[in-house]
Amino acid sequence: MSDYQPILTMHAGQPGSATRDYYLANGGYRAARRAVLDMNSDDIIQMVKYSNLQGRGGAGFPAGVKWSFVPRDDKRAKYLICNADEGEPGTFKDRMLINHNPHQLIEGMIIASRAIDCHLAFIYIRGEFAKEARLLEAAVEECRASNILGKKIFGGKYDLDILVYRGGGAYICGEEMALIESLEGKRGWPRIKPPFPAIEGYLRCPTIVNNVETLSNLPHIVNNGAEWFRGIGASPDSPGPKLYCLSGHVRKPGVYEAPMGTKLTTLIFTHAGGTTEGKKLKAAIPGGSSAPVLTADEIEDLKMDFPSLTAAGSMLGSGGIIVMDETTDMVQACYNLARFYAHESCGQCTPCREGTTWLTKVLRRFTQGRGRMEDIDLIGDITDNIGGLCDFSKGSFGKTICPFGEAVSWPIRAFMDKFRDEFEAYLPKEEAA
Amino acid sequence: MPLLKLDDHELEVPKGTKILDAALKVGIEIPHYCYHPALSIAGSCRMCLVEVEGMPKLQTACSTPVRELPPEKKIDGRYDMVVHTTTGKVTAARKLVLEFLLLNHPLDCPVCDQAGECLLQDYSFKYGEAHSRFVEDKRVQPGEELGSGVVINLNRCILCTRCVRFNREITGTGELFVENRGYHNKIAVFDGKPLDNPLAGNVADICPVGALLLKDYIHSTRVWHLSHTPSVCTECSAGCSITVDAANDRIYRIVSRENEQANGHFICDTGRYAFHTYAEGVLTEPLMRAKRGWKALSWDLAYRTVADQIDRHGGKGAVRALASPTFPNESSFLLGQLMQRLSDKRNVALIPVKREADQTFPAGFKISGDKGGNRRGAEDMIGKLAAGFKSFFKDEEGVLLVMDADGRAEVTADLKGLFESSSFKVVLASNESNITAMADLVLPVAGPFEREGTVTNDQGLVQWLQLALERKGQARPAWLVLAELDRLLTGEASLYTCAGDVTWKINRAISAYSQATRFKLGLKGQLLTGTG
Numbered sequence: 001m002s003d004y005q006p007i008l009t010m011h012a013g014q015p016g017s018a019t020r021d022y023y024l025a026n027g028g029y030r031a032a033r034r035a036v037l038d039m040n041s042d043d044i045i046q047m048v049k050y051s052n053l054q055g056r057g058g059a060g061f062p063a064g065v066k067w068s069f070v071p072r073d074d075k076r077a078k079y080l081i082c083n084a085d086e087g088e089p090g091t092f093k094d095r096m097l098i099n100h101n102p103h104q105l106i107e108g109m110i111i112a113s114r115a116i117d118c119h120l121a122f123i124y125i126r127g128e129f130a131k132e133a134r135l136l137e138a139a140v141e142e143c144r145a146s147n148i149l150g151k152k153i154f155g156g157k158y159d160l161d162i163l164v165y166r167g168g169g170a171y172i173c174g175e176e177m178a179l180i181e182s183l184e185g186k187r188g189w190p191r192i193k194p195p196f197p198a199i200e201g202y203l204r205c206p207t208i209v210n211n212v213e214t215l216s217n218l219p220h221i222v223n224n225g226a227e228w229f230r231g232i233g234a235s236p237d238s239p240g241p242k243l244y245c246l247s248g249h250v251r252k253p254g255v256y257e258a259p260m261g262t263k264l265t266t267l268i269f270t271h272a273g274g275t276t277e278g279k280k281l282k283a284a285i286p287g288g289s290s291a292p293v294l295t296a297d298e299i300e301d302l303k304m305d306f307p308s309l310t311a312a313g314s315m316l317g318s319g320g321i322i323v324m325d326e327t328t329d330m331v332q333a334c335y336n337l338a339r340f341y342a343h344e345s346c347g348q349c350t351p352c353r354e355g356t357t358w359l360t361k362v363l364r365r366f367t368q369g370r371g372r373m374e375d376i377d378l379i380g381d382i383t384d385n386i387g388g389l390c391d392f393s394k395g396s397f398g399k400t401i402c403p404f405g406e407a408v409s410w411p412i413r414a415f416m417d418k419f420r421d422e423f424e425a426y427l428p429k430e431e432a433a
Numbered sequence: 434m435p436l437l438k439l440d441d442h443e444l445e446v447p448k449g450t451k452i453l454d455a456a457l458k459v460g461i462e463i464p465h466y467c468y469h470p471a472l473s474i475a476g477s478c479r480m481c482l483v484e485v486e487g488m489p490k491l492q493t494a495c496s497t498p499v500r501e502l503p504p505e506k507k508i509d510g511r512y513d514m515v516v517h518t519t520t521g522k523v524t525a526a527r528k529l530v531l532e533f534l535l536l537n538h539p540l541d542c543p544v545c546d547q548a549g550e551c552l553l554q555d556y557s558f559k560y561g562e563a564h565s566r567f568v569e570d571k572r573v574q575p576g577e578e579l580g581s582g583v584v585i586n587l588n589r590c591i592l593c594t595r596c597v598r599f600n601r602e603i604t605g606t607g608e609l610f611v612e613n614r615g616y617h618n619k620i621a622v623f624d625g626k627p628l629d630n631p632l633a634g635n636v637a638d639i640c641p642v643g644a645l646l647l648k649d650y651i652h653s654t655r656v657w658h659l660s661h662t663p664s665v666c667t668e669c670s671a672g673c674s675i676t677v678d679a680a681n682d683r684i685y686r687i688v689s690r691e692n693e694q695a696n697g698h699f700i701c702d703t704g705r706y707a708f709h710t711y712a713e714g715v716l717t718e719p720l721m722r723a724k725r726g727w728k729a730l731s732w733d734l735a736y737r738t739v740a741d742q743i744d745r746h747g748g749k750g751a752v753r754a755l756a757s758p759t760f761p762n763e764s765s766f767l768l769g770q771l772m773q774r775l776s777d778k779r780n781v782a783l784i785p786v787k788r789e790a791d792q793t794f795p796a797g798f799k800i801s802g803d804k805g806g807n808r809r810g811a812e813d814m815i816g817k818l819a820a821g822f823k824s825f826f827k828d829e830e831g832v833l834l835v836m837d838a839d840g841r842a843e844v845t846a847d848l849k850g851l852f853e854s855s856s857f858k859v860v861l862a863s864n865e866s867n868i869t870a871m872a873d874l875v876l877p878v879a880g881p882f883e884r885e886g887t888v889t890n891d892q893g894l895v896q897w898l899q900l901a902l903e904r905k906g907q908a909r910p911a912w913l914v915l916a917e918l919d920r921l922l923t924g925e926a927s928l929y930t931c932a933g934d935v936t937w938k939i940n941r942a943i944s945a946y947s948q949a950t951r952f953k954l955g956l957k958g959q960l961l962t963g964t965g
Contacts, residue, residue: 170614187611192476192496347592347611347618349477354533357616361569378566385529388490399479399491399526 006257007232007241008216012100018135020142023103031222032110033154039222044115048218051226052239057083057174057211058288058317059403060238060306063112067208069198070116076205080113080121081183084136084212085167085174087126088288089340090320093243094212096255098125098132101216102139106162108215110153111222113160116208121162124179127169136164171344175402176201176209178346189348190402213243234261238305246272248323249279261305268299268323279325283418287317289337290407292414293324314414330422334415335363341408352400355386356408371427379416383409435501435513443512448501452516453481453494463518464527464556466534466641467593468495471698471796472602478534478593480556482526486515491526494518524560531561537572538642539588547643549656553591574619579609580627581702582648583636587619590644596620596636603699605795606630620644631792631800634706635699638688649706650686662901663690663956665888666704667759667806667839667881671799672890673700674957677708677882677901684708684882684902692957694894701800708882710840714865716877717906727875732907736921738874739859743832746856749922750776751831753855755784758805759839761886761898762814763935764861764911765807766942768836769815771915774923781815783808784835784868785843801891804841810889813943813961830856836911837862837869839881844868861911877908884910885932887939887949889961895949896958 011017011026023029035044049064070078082105086094097105105123113121125133140162143149151159165183172178173188180202182188201207217240221229230236242260244267247253251273258267264286268274275281281296286304292314294302302312309316324333342356359382362375387409388398398405416423434445439452442459451474456463466478474496482491486508494516502513509515517523534553542548574587592611597620600609608628612621622628628636637645659678666673666687673696678686687708689700719735720727730738743752754772756765772781789802805811833855842848844867852858852871860872863880882901889895904910916929929935933951940950945961953959 192474192493342616343614345615347613347615348475350479350530350533350591353592353615353618354536358533358536358567358569365569381566385533399482399529401476 004257004259007220008097008104008213008243009100009255009257012096017100018102018139020103020139020146020148023101023107027223028103028219029107029110029148031219032107032148035111035114035222036154036158037156039114041115041117044111044222047226048115048221051221051229052237053214053217053221053229054238054240054306055211056213056217056242056319058088058290058315060316063210063214066198066210067112067115069196070206070208071199074206077120077203078116078118079202079205079207080109080116080118081176081179081202081207081209082109082121082123082212082215083174083176083179083209084123084125084129084132085179086129086212086318087171087174087344088290088318088320089337090245090247090285090322091288091318092245092247093255093319095129095132097212097216097243098129098136102132102136103143104216104219105136105212106139106143106149108218109162110148110160111218112208112210112215114158116206118208119159119161121160122183122202123162123164124173124183125164125166126174127167130166133164133166140164170346171340172346172402172404175404177402179209180207189346190404192401217241233259233305234303235305235307238307242304242319244271244304245318245320246323247321248284249276249325249328250274250323251276258304261303261308264294264299264302264304264321267304267321272323275323275325277325279327281323282326282328283324283330285320285322285324285411287315288320289322289340290411291315291317292410293418295418330415330419331363331366331426334412334419335360335367337411337415338363338408341404345404345408349401349405351386352405352408355382355405358382359408359412366423366426369426369428371423371431373424373427373431376416376420376423380413383413383416387413435499436507436511437499438508438512438515440516440518446499449498451495452483452485452492452497452499452514455499456494456518461518463494464552464560465495466552466591467595469595469598469639469698472595472598472639475594475598478591479530480527480534482523482530484517484520484523486517491522527556527560528562531557532565532567534591535561535565536567537588538591539571539573541589544652545586545589545643546646546651546656547589547640551643552641553589572616577621578627578648579622579645580629581633582706583628583633584646584648584651585620586644586646589642590620591642592618592620593641594620595639595641596645599632599636599639600628600630603635603794603796603798604630604632609636631701631703632699632794632798634702635689638699647686649709654680654685659685660901662899664882664899664901665695665896665958666700666707667888667898668704668707668804669701669801670758670803670806670808670891671696671801672806672888672892672894672896673704674896675700675704677899679882679901682903684712690956692896694892694957694960695890695896697798699798701798703800711864711880711882715880715905715908716862716864716869716875717908718877719907720875720877722873730874732909735874735876736918739832739834739918740921742857742859742874743922747829747831750778751829752776752780752834753831753851754781754834755836755851756781756811756815757784757836757838758786758803758808758811759841759881760811760836760911761807761884761888761932762810762895762939762946763886763932764836764915765811765814766935766939767912767915767919768834771919771922772815774919774925783811783815784838785845785848786838786841787843803891805838806890807888809891809893810887810895813889813945814939829854832856833858835860835868835872837864837866840864840866842866842868844871861914863908876914877906878911878914879904879908883908886912887936887946887954893961894958895946895954895961897951897954897956 177190347353387406465481476496481494674690674692786805
């Protein structure tokens with residue numbers, strides 16, 4: 001293992017790390033105090049912009065730039081929402097951050113709120129995370145009791161409160177527009193963009209939605225400076241500490257903190273101890289189940305940061321790495337994914353609602369040995385029709401309201417293209433001939 | 434204003450206009466399902482995808498606003514936005530959306546009531562593929578009753594959510610919602626509470642496919658057998674524009690007809706289902722009260738009986754009349770003229786009709802509590818009338834000439850007194866009612882959907898009531914009966930050959946109606962002169 005010292009998870013596992021007193025004793029809330037008392041909105045936005053902190057939820061959009069979209073002289077209230085609806089298969093980092101250091105997140109939220117001039121922020125937490133929600137509520141309560149949240153926090157002039165809201169446990173509510181709808185008490189159906197939430201979000205007011213990990217980075221940026229942050233990792237364009245979730249066929253699955261741009265092979269073989277039983281690596285999904293799968297050859301020398309993965313035809317996404325060794329049946333894996341997406345499609349728009357289930361039905365036939373040769377092309381066609389063509393260099397070409405269409409199409413298309421021979425092997429004999 | 438290039442059309446539209454609205458304005462068809470002009474934008478059917486220059490993704494025309502570019506950035510130096518609706522990308526996208534929509538659709542057009550006016554059918558024919566690549570089993574769900582005479586065939590539903598938005602935005606009652614998620618999505622009533630509002634029937638009108646159906650119409654006919662008559666509803670004073678769909682001299686259904694000045698896009702269920710009541714107790718010949726029951730007369734004999742009774746009971750000066758707030762202006766106008774010629778006394782009033790409280794819905798749709806649909810017109814025709822008629826109708830003998838109010842007349846004590854004091858009661862009616870029950874002589878006249886003429890709603894909008902059905906038996910139009918009576922009694926009446934002749938006379942006689950000519954009314958009507 002390298003000599004990298006964890007930043008986000010430095011207190012993980014320490015007894016009492018989730019309490020305010022532990023956090024304060026270890027230099028907690030210094031950054032928030034500074035942001036509230038000594039910095040103004042522009043200072044923070046400039047600093048975060050310069051730090052090149054990219055959103056850790058999946059899309060990798062620069063956080064500072066996102067904040068700067070919030071209209072300045074607007075009479076409407078502004079809202080910050082922390083997206084803790086972590087539901088991407090293979091991803092479990094936000095939960096860990098909340099469990100071990102909820103105050104780091106709250107401090108990050110104070111800084112972000114200050115940056116966009118928000119006085120009421122929300123943590124939208126996945127419904128299943130009952131323990132984490134209680135933990136956050138307790139942490140917020142602790143903060144209220146010691147003037148870290150509430151009126152005139154840190155003795156300054158700034159008011160801020162945070163509310164913890166538990167979602168209903170739908171994958172789609174991790175999409176920011178669906179999340180906002182859900183937070184408003186409506187059905188979690190994504191809204192049409194534009195207007196983007198920074199212009200019209202929660203209650204039609206300017207709203208910023210940031211991921212737990214993104215927000216947790218903020219105290220460290222304020223404490224150590226943007227220059228320090230840019231120095232972490234392989235490239236100043238995509239810097240910072242990153243939590244990687246390793247699961248699947250690895251000896252030591254779990255969350256590992258490493259700098260941006262760490263090699264995927266390092267993560268699999270050094271951090272996670274290699275594949276179980278030392279079997280040959282076949283493929284890995286690098287960024288949560290929505291990221292196109294990469295074969296063992298493609299993984300060679302691959303750096304885990306946003307630009308490198310985009311160049312490799314996949315994406316860093318949430319950093320959920322699912323490792324598959326040579327025993328993996330790729331058709332079954334693909335079917336498993338398709339089933340998940342068909343189950344979680346919100347059903348609002350036609351291509352996704354109908355297409356995901358169609359895919360599942362065709363793939364199920366495959367796994368039952370009732371596939372047809374033309375089905376292989378059909379699957380490719382259906383994915384194109386839902387999510388548009390797989391061409392990352394030109395951006396997304398989805399035909400759906402939200403990126404879910406792309407999230408289902410890309411991985412399935414990648415499975416088809418890269419492991420076509422396995423799909424063909426599933427064909428009944430008379431078809432294959 | 435931004436200059437939009439839409440295929441070959443160039444048009445200036447206000448900034449923010451949606452591409453689809455602009456296309457509709459110039460007559461370019463962009464297929465769509467979830468978009469409805471009266472409802473909020475859903476953007477979910479994905480049928481209206483178009484190509485906008487400078488945007489990598491296809492955009493939904495229903496939700497994409499026309500933008501304005503700074504002068505130096507204009508496309509081709511002129512345009513703010515260039516939209517293509519017929520490129521290969523667009524037609525391919527339409528094909529794919531249709532393929533998706535038809536995956537689980539039963540394709541049961543031969544037994545579907547929507548067939549012939551179904552957007553799924555039309556667009557599939559025009560933009561779709563003849564064959565599907567779907568070889569799996571289709572989803573089959575049982576039909577359900579939603580309430581208020583509306584049923585749903587879930588297999589045909591394409592989940593455009595127009596009905597859900599209608600019940601949230603227009604009626605504000607929100608009975609319908611989307612149940613479950615994804616593939617299992619279905620339109621259902623929330624919490625098991627049935628669809629229950631006075632506008633419920635509209636959901637069947639706005640359903641672009643054959644999913645939402647009206648129970649009284651299911652499997653009764655095929656739409657291509659129906660004649661569509663643009664007409665006006667006279668069930669209340671809102672005067673909604675309607676289309677009467679009839680065949681074989683029978684009305685099968687009434688649907689809303691879009692008219693921004695009147696009802697917008699919708700009608701209420703009272704108006705929608707009213708035609709059923711007029712199919713019962715239809716009067717087909719003049720009837721004279723006999724010792725036992727009624728005796729049929731010829732029209733000649735009936736007219737002569739009226740003249741005879743007038744002579745016998747106090748003469749022309751003693752004739753009193755009640756006009757009807759549900760008949761077209763033409764009959765009220767002729768009744769007013771007849772009464773003027775008979776005597777110079779103020780001897781005509783309006784028959785009392787039920788009044789309830791107005792019902793206004795969140796989006797502004799109004800059901801008027803005044804069930805005299807043409808009250809304003811009737812009052813304009815015979816002059817402003819006093820609230821009651823007791824003040825100027827003395828209890829004295831004489832002939833009473835009454836136009837029925839299509840079963841909505843209210844038998845008040847005053848009205849009862851008037852009937853009791855009158856020596857001979859002549860009632861012009863289309864159906865048996867509480868008023869014909871008190872008559873001595875009943876003259877059968879055209880029913881609500883058999884009338885022609887103008888009606889004026891409470892906002893002063895004059896619309897043309899078009900004949901949708903043939904009159905039954907010997908029934909005659911009310912204006913004709915009054916003209917013929919006039920000629921017989923006074924010998925002065927003009928010769929009218931059709932209701933339009935009377936309208937022309939009204940245009941000349943009443944200044945507020947000078948612009949409300951048969952031809953100017955068209956399909957949308959005309960506001961009275963002096964109202965705005």
